[in-house]
Amino acid sequence: NAGVTQTPKFQVLKTGQSMTLQCAQDMNHNSMYWYRQDPGMGLRLIYYSASEGTTDKGEVPNGYNVSRLNKREFSLRLESAAPSQTSVYFCASSLHPPAGYTFGSGTRLTVV
């Protein structure tokens, strides 16, 4: 099915471990985004990539890095996980305006 695919769906990390969250879209969208969702905080933008080859910080970028590998793929890396990074992470993509966003199903990350 066409859309945004995120892997893994669930992950438990120990403090200090690293991991990469993968995201791929098959809709030929230009822009891709990483959000985190926390209770009481809503969805907050971590990083985005307006087009292939560019990335920019969002609202809460500290502790994360991203790579726009090609037009389809946009990965999010946690170099040294902290309990404060326990969250649900969503990847999204969009064509340039006036298109809307399409979201993936999320990665539930727990850092212990």
Place this chain on the structure above:
Amino acid sequence: KQEVTQIPAALSVPEGENLVLNCSFTDSAIYNLQWFRQDPGKGLTSLLLIQSSQREQTSGRLNASLDKSSGRSTLYIAASQPGDSATYLCAVRLEDAGGTSYGKLTFGQGTILTVHP
């Protein structure tokens, strides 16, 4: 900084009622506004997308309106059903200085809707 507020935070109604969910935003320089549905433990499903030049959009029993000048949008759900139970999120996409928008949706906190049989 754009702020998006959704009222009410939670709503519980019997099946069959017509509902109105409210969304307000502080910066009227938006490109568009999107309503999403999120089921527990799931991702976001797009319901309706309204461009800044539009007044409303309709899809089945859903109707969303936009009053850009007053910074408000409403989502109207007709003849509610238990399957409508979910969290409804409103998100606005700002214009940037060049008059385009490369993203950065700003979300409200959501309205948790429960429809009882």
